[in-house]
Amino acid sequence: MSEPSAKKARTTPPYTLVYWPTLPGRGEFVRLVLEATATPYTDICNGPKPDHGPVMDALNSDTNPAFAPPLLKVAGEGKDGAELVLYQTPNILLYLGEKLGLAGSEEGDKWAVNAYALTALDLNNEAHDTHHPIANILYYEDQKEEALKKAKNVREIRIPKFFSFFERVLKSNEKAGQGKHLVGEKLTYADTTLWHVLNGLQHAFPKEIEARKPDYPLLFDTFYPAVEEQEHLKRYLASERRLPYGQGIFRHYPELDRQ
């Protein structure tokens, strides 16, 4: 009796990510946690053909209402062995962080990991708003004038504020983390989340970030390369599963970068 389910466990990963296809987007924060731990998962919208269907189905569900993707479905972990359906990026990270050992080693670590991941996600949102400061549903071109003002504020005020904060966090944890980790002495989902935001910002604002890097040596000389050199992440980042930036959160409009 146990053979079929054991077989199923080997061939069907319990984790299914539901996120808009062809883009890293907010789904990427979930992918990085799964990839860093070499955890099998199905990226359901990025099959042989890009498929928006699973996102639309999830958003229209009347039993597990979700406001926006990403969602994570976990086979067998819901009530009475049903599928557990999680949504909201920080919520999914929290769940996977605990399950996959990316929430820190000591009991109290998980609160710091969660706080820093939430802060990195706040910066992610601000990066998005540089090109869409007025309305999601309007084209960039229809809010370009406002985007120029917003991007100037984010580049000149917000980015340095976030970077100097994270530099201080790395410094405060330098004894354990050696500048490579925000919390404790090993990789957490706060690290993977911040890493992706830093990567995206370099795509969106290459000149601005290049000019600011020297002010944050732990962040850019130690932390950033350490995360991308992690064994599984290195392999993932070189693979086709790592999707290119496009018309998502991090966009390169040269006019929004430092001139």
Added chain:
Amino acid sequence: MSEPSAKKARTTPPYTLVYWPTLPGRGEFVRLVLEATATPYTDICNGPKPDHGPVMDALNSDTNPAFAPPLLKVAGEGKDGAELVLYQTPNILLYLGEKLGLAGSEEGDKWAVNAYALTALDLNNEAHDTHHPIANILYYEDQKEEALKKAKNVREIRIPKFFSFFERVLKSNEKAGQGKHLVGEKLTYADTTLWHVLNGLQHAFPKEIEARKPDYPLLFDTFYPAVEEQEHLKRYLASERRLPYGQGIFRHYPELDRQ
């Protein structure tokens, strides 16, 4: 030997909230959870005189770096009996929700509670951005033109999208929650968080919300009054501890409301 600490437990509450004084702000989401459970706490910046000092000290700390308030300090719950310092609103809610019994009754509930609280906080952020779409550090008057556009989008597109989502959540949980609770059959921090956002939106956009209420009967006829009638919350909301809205997240600028 146990008398002094028992005495201390009675006279010094373990919870200290650190948030800008005189405003509900993001500190209010934390206050509501503490108040709903009649949990003693010290609102350190709102003593006899408003005091910004504890916020500034917390933001400048090199041992527990925090990007922004609110923070929650919990005596004795950190490593080796030290103070535990939590920051990021959703992180504090998650911690208190579990400690104080506001994270749902069943094991899986906590993920839904967290997701809905995060979604209500997203709406809270969008409400803030209606009057500060370009930069936090500029006055409203210096971004008023952009604020008029942003507020129109939030009022006409975003608010209905969020309201219809939460109406669907209440409907999906109607059997257990009777329209009074987003998850399960009793109050959670998702309920208190959403309630405050609805309260704030009615302060900021009274005409807009009044016009839209009839479209969301569970949300406004059942859920909203049920939360504010909860025994402890009712007493709190009538007290001086409930601070008036001012120059915070929810501001009433008549020109940003429906005309």
